[in-house]
Amino acid sequence: MVLIAxxxxxxxxxxxxxxxxxxxxxxxxLTKARLMRxxxxxxxxxYRDLMRLMRKEVVLAHNASWLFRVSPYLIFAATxxxxxLIPTFASGLLFSWAADLIAIVALLASARFFLALAAMDVGTxxxxxxxxxxxxxxxxAEPAMMLTVFSLALIAGSTQLSTIVEYxxxxxxxxxxxxxxxxxxxxxxxxxxxxxxxxxxxxxxxELTMVHEAMVLEYSGRHLAMIELAAALKLLLxxxxxxxxxxxxxxxxxxxxxxxxxxGALAYLVKLLAGGVLxxxxxxxxxxxRLFRVPNLLGxxxxxxxxxxxxxxxxxxx
Amino acid sequence: xxxxxxxxxxxxxxxxxxxxxxxIYQDRLFSLLRFFALHAxxxxxxxxxxxxxxxxxxxxxxxxxxxxxxxLIIPAALQKIVRRLEIHREVxxxxxxxxxxxxxxxxxxxxxxxxxxxxxNADSFAREDMAFALAVILxxxxxxxxxxxxxxxxxxxxxxxxxxxLAAAGAKGMPLVVEISVAFSVLxxxxxxxxxxxxxxxRFDTVDVxxxxxxxxDQK
Numbered sequence: 263m264v265l266i267a268x269x270x271x272x273x274x275x276x277x278x279x280x281x282x283x284x285x286x287x288x289x290x291x292l293t294k295a296r297l298m299r300x301x302x303x304x305x306x307x308x309y310r311d312l313m314r315l316m317r318k319e320v321v322l323a324h325n326a327s328w329l330f331r332v333s334p335y336l337i338f339a340a341t342x343x344x345x346x347l348i349p350t351f352a353s354g355l356l357f358s359w360a361a362d363l364i365a366i367v368a369l370l371a372s373a374r375f376f377l378a379l380a381a382m383d384v385g386t387x388x389x390x391x392x393x394x395x396x397x398x399x400x401x402x403a404e405p406a407m408m409l410t411v412f413s414l415a416l417i418a419g420s421t422q423l424s425t426i427v428e429y430x431x432x433x434x435x436x437x438x439x440x441x442x443x444x445x446x447x448x449x450x451x452x453x454x455x456x457x458x459x460x461x462x463x464x465x466x467x468x469e470l471t472m473v474h475e476a477m478v479l480e481y482s483g484r485h486l487a488m489i490e491l492a493a494a495l496k497l498l499l500x501x502x503x504x505x506x507x508x509x510x511x512x513x514x515x516x517x518x519x520x521x522x523x524x525x526g527a528l529a530y531l532v533k534l535l536a537g538g539v540l541x542x543x544x545x546x547x548x549x550x551x552r553l554f555r556v557p558n559l560l561g562x563x564x565x566x567x568x569x570x571x572x573x574x575x576x577x578x579x580x
Numbered sequence: 581x582x583x584x585x586x587x588x589x590x591x592x593x594x595x596x597x598x599x600x601x602x603x604i605y606q607d608r609l610f611s612l613l614r615f616f617a618l619h620a621x622x623x624x625x626x627x628x629x630x631x632x633x634x635x636x637x638x639x640x641x642x643x644x645x646x647x648x649x650x651x652l653i654i655p656a657a658l659q660k661i662v663r664r665l666e667i668h669r670e671v672x673x674x675x676x677x678x679x680x681x682x683x684x685x686x687x688x689x690x691x692x693x694x695x696x697x698x699x700x701n702a703d704s705f706a707r708e709d710m711a712f713a714l715a716v717i718l719x720x721x722x723x724x725x726x727x728x729x730x731x732x733x734x735x736x737x738x739x740x741x742x743x744x745x746l747a748a749a750g751a752k753g754m755p756l757v758v759e760i761s762v763a764f765s766v767l768x769x770x771x772x773x774x775x776x777x778x779x780x781x782x783r784f785d786t787v788d789v790x791x792x793x794x795x796x797x798d799q800k
Contacts, residue, residue, distance in 0.1 A: 437584065437587035439591045440594075561677070562605070565601060565681050566598075568685050569601065572689055573594050576711045
């Protein structure tokens with residue numbers, strides 16, 4: 263019975279993340295459009311785009327290898343697994359033994375690895391540019407992410423995400439300057455990893471500045487749909503992760519009642535909405551950075567994460 | 581209560597250290613001066629919290645001195661000097677920001693390790709304040725070493741002195757006379773440095789201290 267309930271909650275979680283991801287993208291786009299006084303597409307537009315792409319024919323380059331065809335599914339699968347491990351509305355998930363923060367970082371890194379390989383596969387110059395830029399950004403963002411993980415692990419005594427969330431939701435955490443620094447570092451990393459505005463512009467195909475769009479330029483049809491859905495899932499994953507770690511209240515614990523799960527799900531929807539709107543406001547109010555200034559921004563994230571980890575050693579207790 | 585008090589002290593001292601890092605990160609003189617004023621404001625908050633926790637009313641005077649002189653007068657005066665000197669407003673650095681930051685992180689780690697060893701049986705407030713204060717002092721020194729512009733070296737010196745005040749506030753029983761005399765000696769030092777800045781500028785047409793090297797006696 264417990265097993266069935268656990269399976270059910272885990273299944274709901276897996277379906278929920280993939281169902282909500284395009285909606286989140288729609289909310290961000292609509293808010294951005296409204297803030298710029300455009301009318302904007304309705305929030306369900308990303309679903310329509312995905313359906314349409316699914317129906318369309320795939321156009322492949324003559325020299326595309328099997329890797330090019332397999333990569334979209336690999337990327338989607340890795341991102342989906344990572345997103346399914348985040349405690350969104352319930353922390354005691356059936357697979358939470360696997361929900362190690364380091365494992366999640368590794369899953370995302372392997373998705374990025376395949377994306378970069380696929381971008382270089384056909385041999386167009388844009389793919390190469392995009393791949394090299396993406397790798398530069400990720401080599402800078404990943405250490406900052408890992409240091410944030412370390413400082414969270416030092417506070418909670420585990421890299422297990424559900425343990426961290428349960429520890430942070432308890433009142434014994436107190437006021438910690440390290441958590442604030444970790445939050446800022448994680449937000450900067452999330453902006454960089456999701457190709458959002460100060461690092462990359464998700465809404466343009468302007469040749470000189472694009473990073474993520476340059477890599478997926480050769481894709482079409484259902485392959486493109488997979489990659490777009492994976493990108494939406496990644497955005498949802500980062501917002502859920504930040505929400506779960508820094509606003510862990512009302513996440514249902516293991517063995518909670520049905521009411522607690524419903525409450526957790528409602529709170530999760532509010533978190534996603536707040537995250538999406540805040541992201542849109544941030545993106546509208548800031549200009550895109552020159553590519554060569556991105557290392558400075560990510561250096562700030564790295565420094566904050568490292569400083570947060572260091573400061574933990576003089577705090578009340580580790 | 582005691583836990584929360586410690587957490588707030590830790591938060592304020594940690595923010596002081598963070599502002600020190602932000603000062604190293606700045607590459608414009610005016611934003612550097614603004615962050616220096618913020619540094620003094622955070623310092624005075626931290627000292628005022630120590631005064632409240634330790635129940636030591638004279639520390640409030642120290643906080644007020646920090647807020648008034650370092651948060652208002654000295655940044656305003658430095659801004660005026662920068663305007664009067666008509667130097668260009670970018671901060672020249674000896675090495676890049678990244679390397680400086682890494683060095684700063686290293687110095688912070690060093691001071692934390694050192695202070696945790698040395699003050700093993702002091703009370704926890706003094707311990708963490710000492711560790712942060714040493715880090716702030718070392719970062720001030722680092723800033724003086726890595727900048728070529730004399731104005732930002734002055735800012736480095738002043739932030740170093742902020743670290744000293746933080747250490748003094750953490751250690752119980754520092755007499756008020758010492759605090760006041762330190763504050764005024766810094767003010768005197770500031771005036772002397774200001775005069776020197778104008779002399780350097782008049783003589784060499786720049787405040788880049790690298791220009792002074794060629795006038796040293798040991799070089800041909």
